[in-house]
Amino acid sequence: MAKADFEVPELKEYIEVPEIVEGTMAHSKPFYAAPQHNTDLGFPGELVDNWQEKALEKMDDLRKRYRSFQVYLDSCVKCGACTDKCHYFLGTSDPKNMPVARQDLLRKVYRRYFTLPGKYFPNLVGAVDLTKDVLDEWYSYYHQCSQCRRCSVFCPYGIDTAEISMAAREIMDSVGVGQKYCNEIIAKVFKIGNNLGLPGPALADTLEGLEEDVFDDTGVAVKYPLDKKGVDILLITPSADFFAEPHVDGLIGYGKVFHEAGVSWTLSSKASEAANFGMFIGSYENMRRVSLRIREAALELGVKRIVFGECGHAWRVAYSFLNTLAGPFDFLDPNYPVPQHICEFTYDLLQKNALTLDKSENDDMTLTFHDSCNVARATRMGDKPGGQFEIPRAVIKAVCNNYVDMHHETIGEKTFCCGGGGGLLTDDLMEVRVKGAMPRMTALNNVIQDEGVTHMAAICAICKSQFTKVLPYYGMDMDQIVSVHQLVSNAIQLTRKTEPETPGEVEGAEAASETDTDAEE
Amino acid sequence: MSFLTIVYALLFYAATAILTLGLAYRIAVFAKTPAPLKIPTTPAPVTRTGVVLRLFREVAFFESLFKGSKWTWIFSWMFHLGLLLVLVRHVRYFVDPVPMPLVLIQPFGVYAGFAMVAGLAGLWARRFLVDRVRYISAPSDHLMLLLLLLIGFSGLMMKFVSHTDIVMVKQFFRGLIEFDWHNLPLDFPLIVHLTLVATLMIIFPFSKLLHAPGVFFSPTRNQVDNPREKRHIARWAKKLEE
Numbered sequence: 168m169a170k171a172d173f174e175v176p177e178l179k180e181y182i183e184v185p186e187i188v189e190g191t192m193a194h195s196k197p198f199y200a201a202p203q204h205n206t207d208l209g210f211p212g213e214l215v216d217n218w219q220e221k222a223l224e225k226m227d228d229l230r231k232r233y234r235s236f237q238v239y240l241d242s243c244v245k246c247g248a249c250t251d252k253c254h255y256f257l258g259t260s261d262p263k264n265m266p267v268a269r270q271d272l273l274r275k276v277y278r279r280y281f282t283l284p285g286k287y288f289p290n291l292v293g294a295v296d297l298t299k300d301v302l303d304e305w306y307s308y309y310h311q312c313s314q315c316r317r318c319s320v321f322c323p324y325g326i327d328t329a330e331i332s333m334a335a336r337e338i339m340d341s342v343g344v345g346q347k348y349c350n351e352i353i354a355k356v357f358k359i360g361n362n363l364g365l366p367g368p369a370l371a372d373t374l375e376g377l378e379e380d381v382f383d384d385t386g387v388a389v390k391y392p393l394d395k396k397g398v399d400i401l402l403i404t405p406s407a408d409f410f411a412e413p414h415v416d417g418l419i420g421y422g423k424v425f426h427e428a429g430v431s432w433t434l435s436s437k438a439s440e441a442a443n444f445g446m447f448i449g450s451y452e453n454m455r456r457v458s459l460r461i462r463e464a465a466l467e468l469g470v471k472r473i474v475f476g477e478c479g480h481a482w483r484v485a486y487s488f489l490n491t492l493a494g495p496f497d498f499l500d501p502n503y504p505v506p507q508h509i510c511e512f513t514y515d516l517l518q519k520n521a522l523t524l525d526k527s528e529n530d531d532m533t534l535t536f537h538d539s540c541n542v543a544r545a546t547r548m549g550d551k552p553g554g555q556f557e558i559p560r561a562v563i564k565a566v567c568n569n570y571v572d573m574h575h576e577t578i579g580e581k582t583f584c585c586g587g588g589g590g591l592l593t594d595d596l597m598e599v600r601v602k603g604a605m606p607r608m609t610a611l612n613n614v615i616q617d618e619g620v621t622h623m624a625a626i627c628a629i630c631k632s633q634f635t636k637v638l639p640y641y642g643m644d645m646d647q648i649v650s651v652h653q654l655v656s657n658a659i660q661l662t663r664k665t666e667p668e669t670p671g672e673v674e675g676a677e678a679a680s681e682t683d684t685d686a687e688e
Numbered sequence: 689m690s691f692l693t694i695v696y697a698l699l700f701y702a703a704t705a706i707l708t709l710g711l712a713y714r715i716a717v718f719a720k721t722p723a724p725l726k727i728p729t730t731p732a733p734v735t736r737t738g739v740v741l742r743l744f745r746e747v748a749f750f751e752s753l754f755k756g757s758k759w760t761w762i763f764s765w766m767f768h769l770g771l772l773l774v775l776v777r778h779v780r781y782f783v784d785p786v787p788m789p790l791v792l793i794q795p796f797g798v799y800a801g802f803a804m805v806a807g808l809a810g811l812w813a814r815r816f817l818v819d820r821v822r823y824i825s826a827p828s829d830h831l832m833l834l835l836l837l838l839i840g841f842s843g844l845m846m847k848f849v850s851h852t853d854i855v856m857v858k859q860f861f862r863g864l865i866e867f868d869w870h871n872l873p874l875d876f877p878l879i880v881h882l883t884l885v886a887t888l889m890i891i892f893p894f895s896k897l898l899h900a901p902g903v904f905f906s907p908t909r910n911q912v913d914n915p916r917e918k919r920h921i922a923r924w925a926k927k928l929e930e
C-alpha cells in the first residue's frame with residue numbers, strides 16, 4: 168500500500184454520506200503558477216494591486232458573456248439535493264466541498280456587489296466582501312472540484328458547479344493568481360505542441376519504436392505514421408498515449424484497428440495533444456487557441472476525417488466545443504461526424520463484422536468499465552442519447568469474455584469521478600485526489616470482492632493516470648487499470664499483411680480510398 | 689374610504705409593478721445573455737421536441753430533484769402543487785364572472801392549502817435536521833419559508849376559523865383593476881395575509897425565487913445535444929474569428 172501523510176479513507180460496503188466536519192481540507196491548495204506561465208497565457212504574472220476591482224470587473228464581464236454563470240448564480244434555492252453528490256465531499260467531509268457550498272463561495276461575493284439584497288442586507292442573504300481570505304478560499308476549493316458535473320445531474324435547475332469553478336478560475340487568472348499545473352501545461356502546448364513537451368523528433372522516435380514492438384509481437388508491419396500528408400484520418404490523442412502505461416497499449420490498439428480497417432491515417436506533430444486544459448481554467452480564448460492547432464493540422468495534412476483517441480475532457484472539447492471553437496469543418500468528408508471517437512470508429516467496424524477478434528486473448532481478466540465524467544455527462548457517441556455508455560461497453564464485450572458493471576448508482580450518468588480530473592492531476596493535490604477517489608474505489612472494491620473483477624477499463628488519459636497513482640493507496644495494484652483499446656489490441660487478429668496505401672501518393676489512389684471507405688461502411 | 693384601504697391599494701399597485709417589471713427585467717437579462725458553448729448535461733435530447741419534453745418533466749415533475757433526493761422531492765412537490773392549485777383558486781378574486789373550470793376546482797383547493805403548508809413544514813424541517821442543509825441555509829432561506837408558511841396559515845385561518853367578507857375582498861381587487869376603489873374589510877387575518885403577499889411579490893425578483901424563470905434558461909437543461917451537426921457560436925465569440 169502506498170504511504171500517505173494523510174488518512175486514506177477506509178473502504179466500506181456502501182458509500183456513506185459523512186457528517187460534515189468543517190475545514191478538513193482548508194489547507195489543500197495547488198502550487199501557484201510562476202509569473203512566466205501566467206503571462207504566456209495572456210494573464211498578469213502576479214497578483215495585481217487593484218485585484219478586488221479587477222476581479223469584480225471580470226465577474227461582471229463573465230456574467231454578461233455566459234448565461235450559465237448568470238442563471239446559476241441567481242437560481243439556486245439551497246434545496247440541498249446536490250450536497251451529497253460530490254466525491255470530494257464524500258471523501259473529505261469538508262462542507263465546502265458540497266457543490267452548493269462551493270458555488271456559494273463565489274455567489275456570496277456576487278450577491279454583495281451585484282444584487283440589491285446583498286448590497287443592503289448582506290447578513291440576511293449571506294453576502295460577503297471580497298477579501299484576501301475569500302480569494303484564498305476560492306483558490307483552495309475551486310481546485311478541489313474536478314468539474315465532473317455529477318452535481319448538475321441532480322440539481323432541479325441543472326446548476327453545474329463546473330461552470331462556476333471554471334469562472335472562478337478565470338477570475339483568479341485574470342488578477343494574476345494562476346495554478347501552476349494547468350498554466351504551465353497550456354504554455355507547453357503553445358510552444359511545443361503537447362502537454363508533455365515532447366518535441367516532433369522525439370515523437371517520431373517513439374512511434375518508430377512502437378512499430379518495431381508491434382512487428383516483433385505480431386510479425387505484421389502496422390504503421391504509426393507522423394505528419395503524413397494526404398491520408399484519410401488525422402488521429403488526435405492525449406500525449407500520455409505516446410509512452411505511459413497503460414495508455415500506450417491503447418495507442419497500439421488504435422493503430423491495429425486502423426490497419427485492419429484499411430484506412431490511411433496519421434498523427435500530427437503540430438497537434439500532438441488531444442487534451443485541452445483551456446477548459447479547466449475556463450478560458451474560452453485559451454481553449455480556442457489550443458483547438459485551432461487541430462484545424463490547422465487537418466488543413467495542412469489534407470485529411471478527410473478527424474478521430475480522437477481515449478481522453479475524457481478532450482472528448483468533451485472535441486465533441487461539444489470543437490465545431491464552435493475551430494469550425495466549420497466543411498473541408499472534411501461530410502459522410503462522417505467531425506470529430507469521431509475512436510470507440511465510435513471501432514464500434515462501426517464491429518457492426519460490419521470487419522474485425523477478426525479472439526476474445527480468449529483477454530481471458531486472464533475479468534473487466535469492469537469506469538465511465539469517465541466528461542464522456543458520460545458532457546458528450547455523446549453515436550446517434551442516440553446514451554451512446555457514450557453503450558458503445559464503449561459494446562467494444563469491450565466484443566473483445567472480452569468476462570465483463571461486469573459496477574453498481575448502477577456509480578456508473579452511467581451517475582458515474583463517480585476518478586478524483587483527478589479538471590486540472591487536479593498533480594502531486595501537490597495528492598490528498599484530495601486520493602480522498603476524492605473513495606466512491607469509485609468503493610464501487611470497484613465491491614465488484615472485485617463479489618464478482619471477481621480483476622481489471623477496470625477506462626477511456627480517459629487522466630482517469631488512467633489517476634488510477635495508476637491512487638489504486639495502491641487503497642491496497643490495489645496500479646496495473647489493474649487498462650485502456651479499452653488495449654483490450655482491443657489484445658484480441659484483434661491482424662489479417663492484412665501490408666500497410667494501406669496512401670491516396671494521393673500512389674497511382675490509382677482514388678480507387679484505393681473508395682474501397683477503403685466501403686469496407687468500413 | 690378608509691385610510692387602510694388607500695394604503696393597501698397603493699401597496700398592491702406598487703407590489704404589482706415591482707413584481708412584473710422586476711421579473712420582466714430579470715428574464716430579459718437571462719434571455720439576452722449568450723450561451724457561448726454547448727453544455728447540456730448528457731444524455732440529452734437530440735431534438736427541440738426532446739428538449740421541450742425534458743423541460744416539461746423538470747417543471748411538472750422535478751425529474752432531477754427526484755433523482756437527487758426523494759424526501760426533498762416529496763415535500764417540494766407537495767408544496768408547489770399545492771401552491772399552484774391555491775393560486776389558481778385565487779383567480780376568482782380577480783375575474784368576473786368566474787369561468788367554469790375554476791368553479792370546478794374550488795373543492796380541491798381546500799386540500800391544496802394544507803398540502804402547501806405541510807410541504808413547507810417538511811422543507812423547513814430539513815433545514816434543521818439535515819446537517820448538510822443546515823450548513824448551506826442563510827437566514828433568508830429560513831425567512832422565505834416562514835413567509836410562505838404564514839401566508840398559508842393566515843389563508844387557512846380565514847377559510848376555517850375567522851371568515852372574512854370574500855365579496856368585499858373581491859370588490860376591492862376588482863376595483864384596483866378597474867380604478868374604481870372599494871373598501872377592504874378590516875379583518876386581522878386578511879390584513880396579515882395581504883401584507884405578507886405584497887412582501888412576497890416585492891422580494892420575488894430579487895431573491896432565489898428566480899429559480900422559477902431560471903429553470904427555463906438553464907443551458908444544461910434547455911440545449912439540444914447536436915454540436916457536431918450544427919455549429920453553435922455566440923456573437924462575442926464570432927468576433928474573435930475576425
Ligand code: HEM
Nearest residue numbers: 244246323746747750753760764768811832833897900903
Ligand atoms: C416554474 C415554476 C417553478 C418550479 C419548476 C419550481 C421548482 C422548484 C424546485 C424543484 C425546488 C427545489 C426543491 C425545494 O427545495 O423545494 C423549489 C424550491 C422552492 N420554490 Fe419553487 N418552483 C417554481 C415556482 C415557485 C414559485 C412561484 C414560488 C413562490 C412563491 C416558489 C417557491 C419556492 C421556494 C420558497 C423554494 C425553496 C424551498 C426550500 O427552502 O426548501 N417556487 N422550486
Ligand code: HEM
Nearest residue numbers: 774777778781797798801839840843844846847852857885
Ligand atoms: C392579492 C392576493 C391574494 C388575496 C387577495 C388573497 C385572499 C385570500 C382570501 C380572501 C382567502 C380566504 C379564502 C376563503 O375564506 O375561502 C385566502 C386563502 C388562502 N390564501 Fe390567499 N390571497 C392572496 C394571495 C395568496 C398567495 C400569493 C398565496 C400563496 C403563496 C395565498 C395562499 C392562501 C392559502 C393557502 C389560503 C387558504 C386555502 C384557500 O382558501 O385556498 N394567497 N386568500
Ligand code: SF4
Nearest residue numbers: 253312313315316318
Ligand atoms: S462538478 Fe464534480 S467535483 Fe465539482 S462540485 Fe460538482 S460533483 Fe463536485
Ligand code: SF4
Nearest residue numbers: 243245246247249322
Ligand atoms: S441542487 Fe441545485 S438548487 Fe439545490 S442546492 Fe444544489 S445547486 Fe442549489
